[in-house]
Amino acid sequence: MDERDDLQLERPAPTRVGPVPGSRAQRRAKARARRRRSRAVVLLACAFMLVVVGGLGFGIKKWLNRSELAPDYNGPGGKEVVIQVKTGDTADQIAQQMAKKDVTASAAAFYEAAVANDQMDKLQPGYYAIPTEISGKRAVDKLVDPSSRVGHVLLTEGRQLHDSTDVNTHARKDGIYTKIAEASCYGTGGDKKCITYDELNTAGASPDLKSLGVPDWALDAVSKVPDHDRQLEGLIPSGTWDFDPTATPTQILRQLVSEGASTYEKAGILEQTPDVPLNPYQKLIAASLVERESLPPDFAKVARVILNRLAVNRPLEFDSTVNYALERTEVATTDADRAKVTPWNTYAMPGLPATPIASPSVPALEAIEKPAPGNWLYFVTVDKQGTTLFTADYDEHLRNIDRAKQSGILDSGR
Numbered sequence: 001m002d003e004r005d006d007l008q009l010e011r012p013a014p015t016r017v018g019p020v021p022g023s024r025a026q027r028r029a030k031a032r033a034r035r036r037r038s039r040a041v042v043l044l045a046c047a048f049m050l051v052v053v054g055g056l057g058f059g060i061k062k063w064l065n066r067s068e069l070a071p072d073y074n075g076p077g078g079k080e081v082v083i084q085v086k087t088g089d090t091a092d093q094i095a096q097q098m099a100k101k102d103v104t105a106s107a108a109a110f111y112e113a114a115v116a117n118d119q120m121d122k123l124q125p126g127y128y129a130i131p132t133e134i135s136g137k138r139a140v141d142k143l144v145d146p147s148s149r150v151g152h153v154l155l156t157e158g159r160q161l162h163d164s165t166d167v168n169t170h171a172r173k174d175g176i177y178t179k180i181a182e183a184s185c186y187g188t189g190g191d192k193k194c195i196t197y198d199e200l201n202t203a204g205a206s207p208d209l210k211s212l213g214v215p216d217w218a219l220d221a222v223s224k225v226p227d228h229d230r231q232l233e234g235l236i237p238s239g240t241w242d243f244d245p246t247a248t249p250t251q252i253l254r255q256l257v258s259e260g261a262s263t264y265e266k267a268g269i270l271e272q273t274p275d276v277p278l279n280p281y282q283k284l285i286a287a288s289l290v291e292r293e294s295l296p297p298d299f300a301k302v303a304r305v306i307l308n309r310l311a312v313n314r315p316l317e318f319d320s321t322v323n324y325a326l327e328r329t330e331v332a333t334t335d336a337d338r339a340k341v342t343p344w345n346t347y348a349m350p351g352l353p354a355t356p357i358a359s360p361s362v363p364a365l366e367a368i369e370k371p372a373p374g375n376w377l378y379f380v381t382v383d384k385q386g387t388t389l390f391t392a393d394y395d396e397h398l399r400n401i402d403r404a405k406q407s408g409i410l411d412s413g414r
Helices: 003-010 024-064 091-100 107-114 118-122 136-143 177-183 197-204 216-223 247-266 280-293 296-313 318-326 335-339 362-369 393-406
Strands: 080-085 126-131 152-153 165-166 239-242 377-383 388-391
Touching: 080 091, 091 107, 091 136, 107 136, 126 136, 126 388, 152 247, 165 247, 197 247, 197 377, 216 280, 239 247, 247 362, 280 296, 280 318, 280 362, 296 377, 296 388, 377 393, 388 393
Parallel strands: none
Antiparallel strands: 080 126, 152 239, 377 388
16 A cells, blocks of 8 residues: 555544634524524514403403493482491492392492492491482492481480470470481482371380380380380480381381390390399389489489389489470479379379380489499489489478579479
């Protein structure tokens, strides 16, 4: 083998290699790779934008077509209906009631307006008169307007079932039946509806005491009341109450009497103690006397006077019990008034009157349940500021009465 053959044997076989670094071929390869990566990024970005824009488009379409999703009225409205808002009700629950009673065309119309109105957070449980066939926004505005509230009554302490007139000022003091009647009105014009005073008085005199909500602890005594027009006296407590004005007079009274019984029972009227030998109904009567005869700072002392006098079977001799049977009343009573024998006049007989003489407050009832310690048998209010003096000595009591006369508080307008 000659030299050329030796050289061929030593030469390595050729191999395939890439472009030489920095060569034109390598630059072209890198450019192609960059273009491929860029196209992939653009495709991903486009896909993402389609998703986002599609979502926004759906949201915008839903917002633009909101009226389609929430049918709404836009007319002047129809007759009023009563909507009840219960404790714990949500906007959605109220919305369902609005739609059911045709206040709004849909629950959603009310709901969307309700969540946008901050006043909804201040809405109180109760009953509201709202026109039918109105927009969701108007329905919300009406609901949060205090003037729309109906069946809402405030009964002040010591108020009686029936109206009375002050002898000196000639001012009429509305009774509980009048206050309920006024609160029962809803509707406008020819559609206005109200429960009347006479309807309530007739319902309240029914012999069906169970239908009126009279509690078991008062049934026997109430059944024996000499004047059935007064048989519910004291059973509807002072306080703020809500009732359904679309209900019947009997239903309204049953609700208020039942809630009143619950209030008194929570205050301890059913509890018996040796120091207070009265049954629950007698406690209610005594509490009404405390309410009418004194101011809160003296409640417990007046309660003690009542119990002390009952214990020795002495007439209570309270002017408030004389006034109870009179249509025209005043702080001072006349000899002729005190001489009239009625089931309530405690000048004419010992013991408690036949019924409560007004609606007592819970503090007045608690005063009877826990009277102040003392041996007092007499008390008299000696000035128009309500200063009341207590004593166990009759002569001292007479001097206190003279002081009251000097202040003019016992002057009669008759």
